Amino acid sequence: MGRSTKSSRPGAGRQRRRVVPLEPVPAGRMRSVFALLCVGIVGLMGRMAWLQVFQASELEARARSVQTQRTQPLGTRRPIVDRTGRLVALDEERYRLWLHPRYFNLPGDVPTLIRPPADVAARLAPLLTLTEAEILQRIGDRPSGIKLIEGLDPETASTIRSAGISGVDLESYPYRVYPQGDLFANVVGFLNQDREPQAGLEQSRHDELQRHEQARSLRRGADGTPLPDNLDAGVFFGDDLRLQLTLDARLQAVAAKALAAQIKTWKAQKGVAIVMDVTNGELLALASVPTYDPNSYWSFPAGRFREWSVQDLYEPGSTFKPINLALALQENAIQTTGRVQDSGSVTIGGWPINNHDRRANGLIDFATVLQVSSNVGMVQAMRKLPSSTYWDWLSRLGLDARPDTDLPGAVAGQLKTKEQFTTQPIEPATASFGQGFSLTPLKLVQLHALLANGGRLVSPHITRGLRAGDALAPPGSRQGKPLLKPEVTRTVMAWMESVVEKGSGKGVRTPGYRIGGKTGTAQKALNGVYVPGALICSFVATLPVDDPRYVVLVVVDEPQGDNAYGSTVALPVAKSIIDGLLVIEKIPPSTARTPASAQPG
The missing domain is CATH 3.90.1310.10 (Penicillin-binding protein 2a (Domain 2))
Known part of the structure; x- marks a missing residue:
């Protein structure tokens, strides 16, 4: 009865739920599932082991490559300054x-917008x-x-x-920028568009001018924060070294301006002016004309990139006469009070030798030989020195050797072989008045410094080395290899002073200062043959004679005109340089002296 009552209730069928009977899982299936899970776990553990043990270094390297920023050196260069700290070259x-x-x-703009190029x-x-x-x-x-x-x-x-x-x-x-323009181009050089050095100190001192730089590897976190680990010692080190020159921009400007004006006036091929401190070989000025602007080097012919005063040879002519007289005095071949007979011309080995003015000066002392620039007088004086000894001295002075200098491209001079010099009488005869051999203007300055400093052969140079910060290197100390007796050089200096007082060097006289000098007007040789009408005019000065400190040399190549001599072409440039030198170096007036006319001989 109770069962029929329940079934007659409305919706009773819809509320009945189906009951799924549980069946036991077969043992084989459970084992298969368990084995599958175990295999998966073992596989994951194996993969982890493989990544952490065998691939750890590779994965770490890949991660570091993503996290690390590596920068290469920019190749910056150190500045160059003159001796007073004025910038000559900088990056x-x-x-x-x-x-x-x-x-x-x-x-x-909307970030997705792409603007037209216009x-x-x-x-x-x-x-x-x-x-x-x-x-x-x-x-x-x-x-x-x-x-x-x-x-x-x-x-x-x-x-x-x-x-x-x-x-x-x-x-x-x-x-690379050169603030002084063309003022130091002849010695500093330049970098090309690829920052490769092409000339001058930029090329010869390339390694020293490159800054100390390393490639930098900097790790960063996920947010870009730099991580201060894994940095090599000194990676952020940057030096402030500068290459300091011995040259003075003020004196260089004076020399360049005076030289350029004279080159233009005489329509000359080129010219050079050099100022040297005779005590230590430092060059205060080395001006060359024509020159170029290293900031726009591509606008100039490549021939101007050479500094001809250290690379081109020429016959010095009469400016070498004081050096020859010093050699003769050193060997006692002549005496300070000696005299020679100047007949105006002399024949040596069948070759006639004349004075430049073809004038006979009679019996004259050696001061007068220099004053009138007597070729015959020099031949007579140097004939007293054995030609073998003469050649040995020329070689000892380094005429046929490259000068010991930091100037790039310096070359050796040319000297005849000892056999030629000693067996052909014309060779020592022409050498006595500065022809028949060749040297560079730089070498001639070095030899006149030898006369000025008491007989020591100093090394000409234009750098004082690298300095840090604002510090400047002091002038170099006295140095040089002694070759001549000091008393010999003092005698020759007195003779050179008489050239300024009485001879062809009068134009360089400066009230209150004792100056020695010698003019030179030599024929120009090309491939062993003298070029008709081509001359090289020069003038060398030493000051102050009472305490020699500076040598000034001016050489002008192929001036045009009938009145082209060392005294008219080169001397005015030297005078302008000396006037500037006296002011810049604050040189005090000379001490009292015995008049030149009372000098021995």
């Missing part, structure tokens, strides 16, 4: 401007030296990687960066 930061049109977007060109043109049309022409239809311009200064680059234009990138790089 400045410049920028290249790159365009990527596929990313062009202006401030305020919009960006309109923004950039007022900031550059290019017009909109020129910018669009360079862009063309290229989508990216367009180098628009280079050489931008930091101020312009900052203005462009502040414009916030997407697709416009600035790349910084070091750029």
Whole structure:
């Protein structure tokens, strides 16, 4: 009865739930599932072991390559300064401007908007030296990687960066600048567009001028924060060393200006002016004309990149006569009170030798020989010195050897073989008045410094080395190899002073100062043959004679005109340099002396 009552209730069938009977899982299936799970776990453990044990170093390297930023050295160079600290060469930061049109977007634009090149060109043109049309022409239809311009200064680059234009990138790089223009080009040289040294000290001192730089590897965290680990010692070290010259920009400017004016006046091929400190060999000035501007070297002929005063040979002529007299005095071949007979001409080995003015000066002392620049008198004086001994001295002075100098490209002079010199009488005869052999202007300055400093052969140089910060290197100490007796050099200096007082060097006289000098006007030889009408005019001065400190040499190649002599062409340049030297070096007036007319001989 109870069962029928229950079944008659409405919805009772819908509430009945189906009961699924549980069946036992077969043991084989359980074992299969368990085995499968175990295999998976073992596989994961094996994979972890493989990654952590066998691939750990490879994965770590890959991670570090993503996390590490490596920067290569920029190749910056140290500055060059003159002896007072004035900048001669330095690296400045410049920028290249790159365009990527596929990313062009202006401030305020929707990030997905790509601006046409004309919009960006309109923004950039007022900031550059290019017009909109020129910018669009360079862009063309290229989508990216367009180098628009280079050489931008930091101020312009900052203005462009502040414009916030997407697709416009600035790349910084070091750029070599020469603030003094052409003033030191002949000795400093320049870097080409690839920053490769091409001439001068930039080339010869390349290793010293390169800054100490290392490639930098900096790790960063996920948020870009630098991590201070794994950095090599000294990786951020940067030196402030500068290469200091012995040259003085003020005196260099005086010499260059005076020399350039005289080269133009006499329509000469070239010229050089050198000032040396005879005590230590430092060059205070080395001006060469014509020259070039290293900031725009491509605008000048390549021949100007050579410094001819250390690379080209010439016959010194009469400026070598004081050196010859010193050699004869050193060997006691002549005496300070000696005299020679000047008949105006003499024949040696069948070759006639004449004075430049063909005038006979009679019996004259050696001071007068220099005053009138007597070729015959020099031949007579040097004939008293055995030719073998004479040649030995010329070789000992280094005429046929490269000078010990830091000037790049310096070459040795040319001297006849000892056999030629001793067996052919004409050779020592022509050498007595400075012809028949050749040397560089730099070598002649060195030899006149030998006379001025008491007989020591100093090494001419233009650098004082590397200095840090604002510190400047002091002048070098007295040095040099002794070759001549001091009393010999003092005698010759007195004779050279008489040239300024009474002879062809009168134009360089300066009230209150004792100056010695010697003019020279020599024939120019080319490939062993004298060029008709071609002359080399020169003048060398030493001051002050009472305490010699400086030698000034001026050489002018092939001046044009009938009145071209050492006294008219080269001497005025030396006078301008001496006037500037007295002021710059604050040289006090000379001490009282015995008049030149009362000197022995």
